[in-house]
Amino acid sequence: MSVNRQIHLVSRPDPATGPSTANFALREAPVPQPGAGQVLLQTLYLSLDPYMRARMYEGANYAANAALNAPMVGATVSRVIASRNPGFVVGDIVESGHGWQEYALSDGTGLRRIDPSLAPISTALGVLGMPGQTGYTALLRHGRPGPGQTVVVSAASGPVGTVVGQTARLMGARVVGIAGGPDKGAYLTGELGFDAAVDHRAPDFAAQLAAACPDGVDIYYDNVGGPVFAAVLPLLNAEARVLVCGTVSVDRDRPGTGPALGSMQDLLSAALVKRLTIKGFIYSDPDLMAMEPDFRSTVSGWVRTGKLRYREDIVEGIEAAPQAFLGLFSGANFGKLLVRVHPE
Amino acid sequence: MSVNRQIHLVSRPDPATGPSTANFALREAPVPQPGAGQVLLQTLYLSLDPYMRARMYEGANYAANAALNAPMVGATVSRVIASRNPGFVVGDIVESGHGWQEYALSDGTGLRRIDPSLAPISTALGVLGMPGQTGYTALLRHGRPGPGQTVVVSAASGPVGTVVGQTARLMGARVVGIAGGPDKGAYLTGELGFDAAVDHRAPDFAAQLAAACPDGVDIYYDNVGGPVFAAVLPLLNAEARVLVCGTVSVDRDRPGTGPALGSMQDLLSAALVKRLTIKGFIYSDPDLMAMEPDFRSTVSGWVRTGKLRYREDIVEGIEAAPQAFLGLFSGANFGKLLVRVHPE
Numbered sequence: 001m002s003v004n005r006q007i008h009l010v011s012r013p014d015p016a017t018g019p020s021t022a023n024f025a026l027r028e029a030p031v032p033q034p035g036a037g038q039v040l041l042q043t044l045y046l047s048l049d050p051y052m053r054a055r056m057y058e059g060a061n062y063a064a065n066a067a068l069n070a071p072m073v074g075a076t077v078s079r080v081i082a083s084r085n086p087g088f089v090v091g092d093i094v095e096s097g098h099g100w101q102e103y104a105l106s107d108g109t110g111l112r113r114i115d116p117s118l119a120p121i122s123t124a125l126g127v128l129g130m131p132g133q134t135g136y137t138a139l140l141r142h143g144r145p146g147p148g149q150t151v152v153v154s155a156a157s158g159p160v161g162t163v164v165g166q167t168a169r170l171m172g173a174r175v176v177g178i179a180g181g182p183d184k185g186a187y188l189t190g191e192l193g194f195d196a197a198v199d200h201r202a203p204d205f206a207a208q209l210a211a212a213c214p215d216g217v218d219i220y221y222d223n224v225g226g227p228v229f230a231a232v233l234p235l236l237n238a239e240a241r242v243l244v245c246g247t248v249s250v251d252r253d254r255p256g257t258g259p260a261l262g263s264m265q266d267l268l269s270a271a272l273v274k275r276l277t278i279k280g281f282i283y284s285d286p287d288l289m290a291m292e293p294d295f296r297s298t299v300s301g302w303v304r305t306g307k308l309r310y311r312e313d314i315v316e317g318i319e320a321a322p323q324a325f326l327g328l329f330s331g332a333n334f335g336k337l338l339v340r341v342h343p344e
Numbered sequence: 345m346s347v348n349r350q351i352h353l354v355s356r357p358d359p360a361t362g363p364s365t366a367n368f369a370l371r372e373a374p375v376p377q378p379g380a381g382q383v384l385l386q387t388l389y390l391s392l393d394p395y396m397r398a399r400m401y402e403g404a405n406y407a408a409n410a411a412l413n414a415p416m417v418g419a420t421v422s423r424v425i426a427s428r429n430p431g432f433v434v435g436d437i438v439e440s441g442h443g444w445q446e447y448a449l450s451d452g453t454g455l456r457r458i459d460p461s462l463a464p465i466s467t468a469l470g471v472l473g474m475p476g477q478t479g480y481t482a483l484l485r486h487g488r489p490g491p492g493q494t495v496v497v498s499a500a501s502g503p504v505g506t507v508v509g510q511t512a513r514l515m516g517a518r519v520v521g522i523a524g525g526p527d528k529g530a531y532l533t534g535e536l537g538f539d540a541a542v543d544h545r546a547p548d549f550a551a552q553l554a555a556a557c558p559d560g561v562d563i564y565y566d567n568v569g570g571p572v573f574a575a576v577l578p579l580l581n582a583e584a585r586v587l588v589c590g591t592v593s594v595d596r597d598r599p600g601t602g603p604a605l606g607s608m609q610d611l612l613s614a615a616l617v618k619r620l621t622i623k624g625f626i627y628s629d630p631d632l633m634a635m636e637p638d639f640r641s642t643v644s645g646w647v648r649t650g651k652l653r654y655r656e657d658i659v660e661g662i663e664a665a666p667q668a669f670l671g672l673f674s675g676a677n678f679g680k681l682l683v684r685v686h687p688e
Contacts (some may be wrong), residue, residue: 225612239629244615264605267612268569271588271624278622280615285583 004031006071006101007321013056018329023056024072024322031103034084039111041078041096041104043341046318047125048074048325050223050248071099072321075130076341077114077121078104095124100321102341119303121344126159126336127310128300134245134283135163135221136299137291140171142279143219143241147172150213152232154178155223155248156188156197157311159336163299164221165194166308173219176212178228180331187334192309200224206231216240224249230261236274244280248329311335348375350415350445351665357400362673367400368416368666375447378428383455385422385440385448387685390662391469392418392669394567394592415443416665419474420685421458421465422448439468444665446685463647465688470503470680471654472644478589478627479507479565480643481635484515486623487563487585491516494557496576498522499567499592500532500541501655503680507643508565509538510652517563520556522572524675531678536653544568550575560584568593574605580618588624592673655679 008027013019034040055066055073066073076099080092085108088094095112098104114124126132145151151168153161156177165175165188177188177197185197196212198205209231216237222229225247236242271278281288302308313333315324321339328337352371357363378384399410399417410417420443424436429452432438438455442448458468470476489495495512497505500521509519509532520540521532529541540556542549553575560581566573569591580586615622625632646652657677659668665683672681 222612225609229608229612244612247609247613247616250609261608264573264608264611265569265591265594267608268566268573268588268622268624269591271622272591273624275624275626275629276622277624278612278615278620280612280617280619280621282619285619 002031004029004101004103005318006099007318008069008100009056009066009072010069012058012065012068015057019053019056019326021322021326026319029101032105034082034105037085037107038105039080039085039088039108040082041076041094041098041106042081043076043078043098043102043104043318044093044344045077045122045125045314046074046100046321046339046341047076047129048321048328048337048339049131050246050328052325053329071101073097074099075125076104077124079342093121095129100318102318118300122312122314122336122338123303123310125338126312127163127303127308128296129159130283131159131336132163132299133288133292133295135160136167136295137283137288138243138245138279138281139164139167139219139221141287141291142243142277142281143168143221145171145173145219149218150174150176150215150237151219151221152176152178152209152213152217152235153221153223154200154228154232155246155331156194157184157335158223158333159310160223160245161221162192162310162335163308166192166302167299168219169193169195170302170307174215176209176217178209178224184334187311191311200228200231210235219243221245226250226261233262233267233270236270236276238274240274240276242276242278244278312338314338314340316340346375348373348445348447349662350443351662352413352444353400353410353416354413356402356409356412359401363397363400363670365666365670370663373445376449378426378449381429381451382449383424383429383432383452384426385420385438385442385450386425387420387422387442387446387448387662388437388688389421389466389469389658390418390444390665390683390685391420391473392665392672392681392683393475394590394672396669397673415445417441418443419469420448421468423686437465439473444662446662462644466656466658466680466682467647467654469682470656471507471647471652472640473503474627475503475680476507476643477632477636477639479504480511480639481627481632482587482589482623482625483508483511483563483565485631485635486587486621486625487512487565489515489517489563493517493562494520494559494581495563495565496520496522496553496557496561496579497565497567498544498572498576499590499675500538501528501678502567503654504567504589505565506536506654506679507652510536510646511643512563513537513539514646514651518559520553520561522553522568528678531655535655544572544575554579563587565589570594570605577606577611577614580614580620582618584618584620586620586622588622656682658682658684660684 010025093114145168153164188194188197217235223246226249313335354369437458489512497508532538532541561579567590570593657679
């Protein structure tokens with residue numbers, strides 16, 4: 001334990017081709033020593049999430065872009081292995097945001113303590129973390145699901161979709177999940193209790209989706225954009241809510257490379273005629289953050305009692321992060337994608 | 345007074361070319377005689393509104409399409425000239441919806457009595473009617489204007505835009521109106537108190553609009569769609585509200601004939617990154633209808649005290665309706681477009 005292996009962002013993606021493993025490099029640094037007030041963190045799990053793609057580019061998205069020649073940004077679950085901070089003792093488990101590296105220092109700012117007795121600690125990056133919070137709070141606030149309504153969610157077997165679909169089901173709605181391939185579909189209906197699942201890779205996807213939504217769609221929680229969005233649009237009922245959470249299927253920083261959709265005017269006309277509400281958001285919006293206590297108590301209760309299930313896709317070792325990350329955009333992962341950096 | 349001149353819809357528009365005067369024909373019928381429980385109405389003003397275009401086509405929009413070989417649909421202000429209904433006396437002024445004709449029978453259903461002492465009766469079709477109600481209720485509920493915010497409204501000198509802009513101003517917001525030509529712009533800033541006006545026909549329209557919105561745009565009340573929308577989109581601030589009220593600049597029933605806009609994905613990406621709310625609506629939405637009493641008392645008070653001003657564009661005679669109606673879509677009118685069918 002003297003070398004701190006890190007994955008640096010070493011170049012920005014070529015907008016014509018998008019991110020590649022060549023944008024990343026494994027670098028080694030000494031494991032740092034905590035100064036007064038600091039703790040040394042050992043990374044146990046690194047979260048890989050779609051939002052990271054936008055950070056790789058030059059342009060800002062929600063936040064500043066990731067720096068070059070520094071560890072790529074990301075959330076982690078870590079263990080305190082040395083402490084000169086009175087607020088932490090060796091062995092504490094914390095959620096942190098120190099990126100793609102094996103060790104890091106912290107003065108305690110931004111660390112969130114995790115109680116391992118409540119749920120597996122990895123869930124702090126998935127159904128009980130930012131993705132789950134994004135799914136739960138936005139669905140309830142902007143979607144308002146209830147009995148008699150049909151909720152469609154894309155990227156349904158991922159950590160956001162998992163929470164969206166099961167929350168909607170627990171609220172009494174009919175739930176249709178969109179995911180790639182038969183295994184994910186079988187998981188959604190067999191394990192998670194979705195009413196139907198549709199494979200967006202099927203040649204007759206749009207027809208299958210229409211058949212799965214005989215009463216139309218009242219809420220569409222969109223994690224992907226692109227042609228899946230185009231297939232949902234004609235099924236939307238009057239006064240439907242469209243929650244725009246992500247565009248994993250297309251790269252917004254690569255103009256012209258996305259799949260063909262209708263024009264902006266088609267969406268405006270649909271919004272007008274169907275009186276749609278189309279809502280973009282981020283989990284840190286103040287109105288959604290105000291729901292965090294409700295999210296934590298409700299969803300952790302559902303996880304503890306088995307009412308809400310989830311799946312993780314864990315790859316081993318920090319060196320595996322770049323390739324696994326790129327797989328997010330082709331749907332290669334099945335469940336919440338994590339890197340196990342060190343054993344628990 | 346024995347002939348009832350009517351403008352019938354006699355054919356549906358060719359989707360390739362859009363509506364034309366050839367879709368209408370002047371027909372004559374006998375003036376009907378009221379039966380028991382009926383009143384005979386003499387049309388004083390006929391309202392010409394953009395929504396009528398969609399009714400001309402085969403496909404349904406909000407409502408069923410207009411019937412062929414019958415008077416074209418439309419709202420009117422009329423005088424009771426004969427009554428066999430105990431609820432009405434000769435001389436009563438009512439708002440009705442009996443379409444493009446000089447006389448009509450009614451059993452009283454759907455008639456709304458107008459008090460001529462409160463405001464000019466023609467305003468029941470404009471700032472104190474459906475257009476004004478659409479502007480006021482949706483702006484307040486979905487836009488939430490206030491001090492420090494910038495509101496942009498298109499078709500700003502029309503009856504919806506007039507009410508939107510002046511309501512926003514009275515709520516303390518900075519107001520920028522978009523209209524076609526220098527006369528309308530001078531009216532907006534000179535008569536209505538808008539902070540700025542921009543001519544969408546100017547070659548440097550987008551640059552002028554950006555200059556008029558130095559702090560970005562918090563609320564865009566869109567009556568036109570098309571390239572004006574495209575110019576507003578990059579100016580939208582985080583958490584901006586986009587109110588989709590109309591698409592007067594493009595014909596949604598003519599696929600492919602609209603002006604080039606970005607793709608639907610561009611709008612979804614903007615919604616995501618800027619956390620936009622894009623809201624389509626119609627004035628009869630239940631949440632907006634619940635605001636009707638507030639609208640009537642507030643806006644009629646503003647009209648009475650001169651706080652809210654308006655302009656009417658009146659053409660003479662039922663036979664002038666088709667040509668005047670088509671001018672709505674090229675911005676030929678200046679103010680609320682009305683046909684004076686009979687003198688008050």
